[in-house]
Amino acid sequence: MCGIAGFVNFKKNLIDKKSIIEDMTNTLIKRGPNEKGYYISKNALLGHRRLIVVDPKGGSQPMIKIHNGKKYIIVYNGELYNTEDIRKELLEAGYEFSSYSDTEVLLTSYIHWKEDCVNHINGIFAFAIYSETDKKIFLARDPLGVKPLFYTIKNNNLIFGSEIKTLLANPLVEPILTKEGLTEIFALGPARNLGSGVLKDIHEIPPANFIEFTEHKFKLHEYWRLSCKPHTENASETAEHIKFLLTDAIKRQLYADVPVCTFLSGGLDSSIISAVAASEFKKHGKTLNTYSIDYKDNNLYFKNDNFVITPDSVWAEKMRKFIGSNHHKIINNNLDLASALYDAVKANDIPGMADIDSSLFLFCKGVAEKNVVSLSGERAIQMITNLVKQFINIGEL
Template sequence: MCGIAGIVDFNKSLKGKRDILCKMVKTLERRGPDSEGLYDSNNVLLGHRRLIVVDPEGGKQPMIKIIEGKKYVIVYNGELYNTEDLRKELLEEKFTFDSYSDTEVLLTSYIAWGIDAIKKLNGIFAFAIYDEDKQQVFLARDPMGVKPLFYSKKGSTLIFGSEIKTVLAHPEVKAEIDRDGLTELFALGPAVSPGSAIYKGINEIAPANCMLVTKDNMKIWEYWKVKARELNETTDESVSHVRQLLIDAIKRQLVGDVPVCTFLSGGLDSSAISAIAADDFKEKGKRLTTYSIDYEGNDKYFKASLFQPTSDQYFAERMAKFIDSDHRTVLLKQEDLAHALRESTFSRDLPGMADVDSSLLLFCKEIRKDFVVGLSGECADELFAGYPWFTNEEMINANTFPWSRSVGERKTILNDNLKNIKIEELTNEEYLKTLKQVPHLDNEDKKTYRMRELFYLNLKWFMVNLLNRKDRSSMYNSLEVRVPFADYRIVDYAFNLPVDVKLLDGREKGLLRKALVGILPDEIIYRKKSPYPKTHNPIYTNIVCSMMNEILNDKASPILQIINKDKVQEIVDTKGESYKTPWFGQLMTGPQMIAYLIQVDTWLREYNVNILI
């Protein structure tokens, strides 16, 4: 797993710009601590930082391949899970290989099939390929958006990189946010609209999109999307189908020349991955290591809620015993959790999900001491109906994003200069725009129609945000995290499962539970869904309130240009109790909302963001 960067301009020479590329590549050291590589030509500069996972010698980048006198160069961040399938097909077409790396397979796939090669890939990736003969650069991002890719266009010059900070390292790109960006930050944040990066003049290639850059044009298009189709299967056949797809996806993602572990919360999704991985390890004479996260004092202060009905630690330990894994619990201190809000802002280059981000960042930091690759259970809830908004009638019928149903309240914390920003309007616009993209079948009943909308909204918004969080938090620590449920085959199949089948036996993720019978113990299979664990310790609330008070009392704090100081002070004084509605999703309630504002101030301050209002 790696980081990529590049500068492309087919209309003017880039000679003398190598130092700029070096600065861009330096921002990616955490994503790729093992080696660095540069490619320098008149019109294309490519840079790479590498985290070695497969083929230490043969996978070096930028990788150059010359066939029939034609030169092709690739920089690539990701993993292909159908590498051997593609290699076999390419060998049959008489191509040869100098390594066993997926990088060479990807580059050779492009040489063989051109830009249509993108349709053959199963994996997580962001890459750029320079085709010297055709004088074009082809960039692409994986279907679910597991791996990031940002860019900025300055005249005829394209500047791109794996992180926003990489693009900002170019002297022509400024850290600026205008009124539209602020509106998006407070209407949709911590999510971003597809293709946006909040900063003025910076965009991202959206999930399942690719870009072709030539002398005359820069074209972006969507190369993959879920399709609506009838599934003519019995329930038993669907159970078997899900089981087979999941086992195959997990086993494909256990490959590597470095140590592999799994995240294990004791919930259904991580337990399924860990159990299947543990069996695979045992067949090879190895023992799986699993990790869970907990917080000091949570055993004392945990409070059950609709969104978080049970604590994880008991179930994680039960599951670890069941699969006989070497289980390790990372116990986080409240002080560390609060102070890591700053680092988690650096990891995203934007405000994120508050302590949900900082805890994951610290968790990954501990795992990286012994492992380079981990498998995690993200995406199952979005695909198999794990959230309350798939079963709660009020949430199902909310005429907006179900995870942020009260965005109008966000405006109350903004100052008079921003009273008129169109928070509700932008939210509604993005919501309706997404609904227009949802594929449907003819004559769908009202319930099927609405549930298909909800699954698509989750796929394009909520899931992408969680995947962003996972990538930035893990790669900040040079840890590659793979997400088997994000396999596009599972996504495409799950999208077309009838909702009553997904909610088999009237349970959230009912079908997935049934598919795991015989793989997991009953107490795990029938456990009530519980999200990523957060701290319930009041010490954390006290710390973030103290941190926010320091910000409010510092006249130089940049966030004061945005917020209503008195309103935020009231929220802090009540320790978040006066702001009851979750800011985003299930976990960002009062203390987390305060932490989010700390991240906003950190971001504005540390990135020296120029606010254009």
């Protein structure tokens, strides 16, 4: 996980505003604890905080590339799963690479395909590319909205970042709560409508959308939309198709130059992910580390009901034995959960699911002590929610 920040104005000189982009980027330290970088120019200030996962030396950002006399700069948060496929295609088109990072592949794909690059890449991403020669900035977000990207426009200024607090670090942006924002927090789960940043004039680029911003134009464009098509496969073919798609997606996320683990609650999502990951690890003579959360004295006070029949630990242990992982438990107590509520809300930028958020916050904090990358099924419900919202928007439901 990395973080990006930007401050752009094509009608005003921003060269003396470096301290502002530094303040904005500093809000992202926990997203990117390993490196920081800035790009300072007359019309665009870009900031980046990096969590190193791939290519420690060659993946630093902001990354600059010059092609046919034109200068392009990228700040990027995410991961491409078809990096080598795209690299091969671009090499055949005559491009050269100085690193093996997906950042350079993404930047080069924009140079080659411009805004259509989003239809060639496969991954989770939020990025900004500044075409200094053309005086244009391009921002894009992945199709399912896994990676966040917020923005606001104030007096010809485009201000953007990976978190709401990043925008609020710019003195032009005020934290004004609106009736609509409160309604979203209290009435939707809590959750946010697609594109909403809850606070006044703060927006989130919706999933599967990109922005083009120049001196004379602002364009928000949807580049992909879920569609309904006839299902022509039988049950056996459907099962094999789903198996391929799921295992392929998991395998593509295991590529890293740093320790990789998985969450394992014993539920369906985490069990499938951990089983596939463990199998891949074994092929390379390695053992997967898995993690689950538990609570002090949970075995004494747990009561089953029609929704939760057994503690997670029962099924996590069964899966641990089945896949042969090195399993670790992170134990929390009620005092820890209560004390972590503030930090959980601060990390999320808005109120969330209270004890669930603080529990997940403490769990991730514990996992991060020995790992950099972890695969989980935690976003599954959010992805389904986003897809349902897209259906609603196009009148399919």
